[in-house]
Amino acid sequence: MLYNNVIFGPALGAVPRVPMPIHIKTPEEIEKMRVAGRLAAEVLEMIGPHVVPGISTGELDRICHRYIVQEQDAIPAPLNYNGFPKSICTSVNHVICHGIPSDSKILKNGDIINIDVTVIKDGYHGDTSKMFCVGETPDHAKRLIRVSQECLYKAIAIVKPGITLGDIGHVIQQHGEANHYSIVREYCGHGIGRIFHEEPQVLHFGKPGMGTRIQEGMTFTIEPMLNAGSRYTKLSKSDGWTVTTKDRRLSAQWEHTLAVTSDGCEVLTRRTEEDL
Numbered sequence: 001m002l003y004n005n006v007i008f009g010p011a012l013g014a015v016p017r018v019p020m021p022i023h024i025k026t027p028e029e030i031e032k033m034r035v036a037g038r039l040a041a042e043v044l045e046m047i048g049p050h051v052v053p054g055i056s057t058g059e060l061d062r063i064c065h066r067y068i069v070q071e072q073d074a075i076p077a078p079l080n081y082n083g084f085p086k087s088i089c090t091s092v093n094h095v096i097c098h099g100i101p102s103d104s105k106i107l108k109n110g111d112i113i114n115i116d117v118t119v120i121k122d123g124y125h126g127d128t129s130k131m132f133c134v135g136e137t138p139d140h141a142k143r144l145i146r147v148s149q150e151c152l153y154k155a156i157a158i159v160k161p162g163i164t165l166g167d168i169g170h171v172i173q174q175h176g177e178a179n180h181y182s183i184v185r186e187y188c189g190h191g192i193g194r195i196f197h198e199e200p201q202v203l204h205f206g207k208p209g210m211g212t213r214i215q216e217g218m219t220f221t222i223e224p225m226l227n228a229g230s231r232y233t234k235l236s237k238s239d240g241w242t243v244t245t246k247d248r249r250l251s252a253q254w255e256h257t258l259a260v261t262s263d264g265c266e267v268l269t270r271r272t273e274e275d276l
Ligand code: MF3
Pocket: 001, 077, 078, 079, 081, 082, 084, 088, 089, 098, 116, 117, 118, 127, 223, 241, 255
């Protein structure tokens, strides 16, 4: 989600954003989030074999839409969300996030693509994304994909009550920058539940011990975006959604939805290929 740190008031200039309370989920709510999370993960598992040279991102969208609505009896959250026109986000190569599926965007050998799926089941959201390689991709692209996934995993590994959001951001920034990549700052992870994007904002950069303290029962996403070149982004003027790297170099992103437990966290969108 777009990171908001200020509200531009006409009279005051920049005034600090007022933090809203963080919704702590009950065990009953977490059970519903578990169901939604599993469904979102299953969409990514289902779509994998379809991600091949020659398919359009529009077709990937139709396959996911059909699966979510007809097989899962769930709702694709992006569709009509703030006017977003499709059911998933497909972000290819230098697209960082929020790519709009299109019949004219045909995947070619060597492309990398992030597919971001959010489903609503029984009123609760599950939000997750992964990177796919289309055919044979160059080693430099594979390395960017691997390091960005490691950033997510390293962040997940430290989540438990008592740490802070700054600790999460720090781990991601540290690992990404140690590998000579840059971290996108304009978009962040987010609280999630009945509402798609709720408090807190989960930044992918930060300082240890800073920011909001994590508590049991919080549910939020971590979704680091790493760029091969500079961290700067550009928002499409023509569609108002597609975010690209300013230098048009590659970007990669991975996302999971987590629930904080008494001594760690549960990855609600874990896929069977992952041992977390
Ligand atoms: N799934 C994205 C996220 O991780 C949000 C997509 S909103 C949309 O927060 F409108 F672009 F679909």
